[in-house]
Amino acid sequence: xxxxxxxxxxxxxxxxxxxxxxxxxxxxxxAGSAVGIGLMLAGRKGRKDAIPxxxxxxxxxxxxxxxxxxxxxxxxxxxGF
Numbered sequence: 567x568x569x570x571x572x573x574x575x576x577x578x579x580x581x582x583x584x585x586x587x588x589x590x591x592x593x594x595x596x597a598g599s600a601v602g603i604g605l606m607l608a609g610r611k612g613r614k615d616a617i618p619x620x621x622x623x624x625x626x627x628x629x630x631x632x633x634x635x636x637x638x639x640x641x642x643x644x645x646g647f
Contacts, residue, residue, distance in 0.1 A: 575587070575623060578627045582630055589629070589634045590630035590634070591626060593626035595622075597622045
């Protein structure tokens with residue numbers, strides 16, 4: 567993560583709130599990991615190559631805006647809270 571990713575995450579947190587920010591970051595991490603693993607398996611990137619994280623954070627932010635409360639409620643019901 568670079569300085570821009572930290573600033574983007576802080577701005578998303580100010581708009582989304584802490585609860586939906588967790589959803590956004592988690593979805594961003596899942597999407598970034600899936601793309602990174604896919605690129606490594608395809609041989610296009612190595613373990614040391616940088617992949618921009620901002621687009622994945624933005625994807626997570628959009629998902630959190632539309633489906634964040636539903637995802638949190640589903641998770642809490644799954645855990646029995």
